[in-house]
Amino acid sequence: MIRTGRIIPAARKESITLAAEVIRKGGLVAFPTETVYGLGCDALNPEAVARVFEAKQRPSFDPLIVHVAEKAALDGLTQTISLSDHRLMERFWPGPLTLLLPKRARVPDLVTAGLPTIAVRMPSHPVAQELIREAAVPIAAPSANPFGYVSPTCAQHVADGLGERVDLILDGGPCQLGVESTIASMIGSRPELLRPxxxxxxxxxxxxxxVVRARESLTMAVPGRLARHYATHTPLTILTGHTVRSVRPLGERAGLLAMTAPRHGEQRYCAIEVLSPSGDLREAAQHLFAALRRLDAQGFDRLYAEPCDERGLGMAIMDRLRRCAEPLT
Structure with a gap:
């Protein structure tokens, strides 16, 4: 078994062939998707799945998302697929949408945290697609980082966080979208958004x-829905109308995560990361996790984050910031 954690270029055909072999033999491969980098294993191999949980130090009550390259793979994973699910697949697959579906008994309980449902998506990233097809197995893959920390959006983030705990890292460059997939469920009496x-x-x-946005208390068995998740080591506070950018305790070394171009008062911060000078939410989402990592690496006393309008993609950005944030004391 390969245990080097080395980074290899995903553009080479031999890299995909090697990575697929590692997956089939029960190993762990970090690979790019359009959202974030995933830590993948054979979803039907319980020992390989257990290695993912061990590598990430992920609690067993937090289920994994299973990635497929074609709809035919769902026959071996799910019992039934509703008409609404079919419509969503037609519209958004391949792409950053995960659907919660009734699972078949052959899917290891560890993958689904013992629940009767399985979270499935079809990534659009060509490297992810090619890896799944070459491995010829569904791939279970949470984000490729230590549990609870900021998700990785490039290969080096994976190496920095997991190192030798991953057998191989496919470098496909920076992720295009930068935030994890949307999770939706058609299982209940009405369609629900479980994760923006x-x-x-x-x-x-x-x-x-x-579609209703599910209450927090009802989504704890969905990937990435713990109250504190995607979190920096440095305490982070979201600015509000009562805590403007220019107001912070004297003597505090702080960094600022700004949604738009800098304004007055920001000279009091030691470092500023601007997510989108023009205020474009897609650009902001793409840069979110990398910017948080850069600020976190500078050893400040506290980080401050500017909020955005919570509509459309802004809902996902604010969801991630709230799970990263701690209250200001």
Missing amino acids: GSITLEEISKVVGP
């Missing part, structure tokens, strides 16, 4: 009708 992402609530509603 690049596919917005409004876009889903156009396909299946009115």
Whole structure:
């Protein structure tokens, strides 16, 4: 078994062949998707799945998302697929939408945290697609980082966080979207948005009708829904109308995550990361996790984050910031 954690270029055919072999033999491969880098294994191999949890130090009650390259793979993973699910697949697959579906018994309980449902998506990134097809197995893959920390959006982030705990890292460059997939469920009495992402609530509603955003207490068994997640080591506070950028305790070394171009008062911060000078939410989402990592690496006393309008993709950005944030004491 390869245990080097080395980074290899995903553009080479031999890299995909090697990575697929590692997956089939029960190993772990970090690979790029359009959202973030995933830590992949054979979803039907319980020992390999257990290695993912061990490598990430991920609690067993947090289920994994299973990645497929074609709809035919769902036959071996799910019991039934509703008409609404089919419509969403037609509209958004391949892409950053995860669907919660009734699972078959052959799917290891560790993958689904013992639940009767399985989270499945079809990534659009060509490297992810090629790896799944070459491995010829569904790939279970949470984000390729230590549990609870900021998700990785480039190969070096994976190496910095997991090192020798991953057998191989496919370097496919920076991720295009930068936030994890949207998770939706058609299982209940009405369509639910379980985790916001690049596919917005409004876009889903156009396909299946009115969608409700599930209450936090009902989504704890969905990937990435713990109250504190995607978190920096440095305490982070989200600025509000009562805590403007220029007001912070004297003597505090702080960094600022700014949504738009800098304004007055920001000279009091030691470093500023601007997510989008023009205020474009897609650009902001793409840069979110990398910017948080850069600020976190500078050893400040506290980080401050500017909020954005919580509509469309702004809902996903604010969801990630809230799970990273700690209250100001």
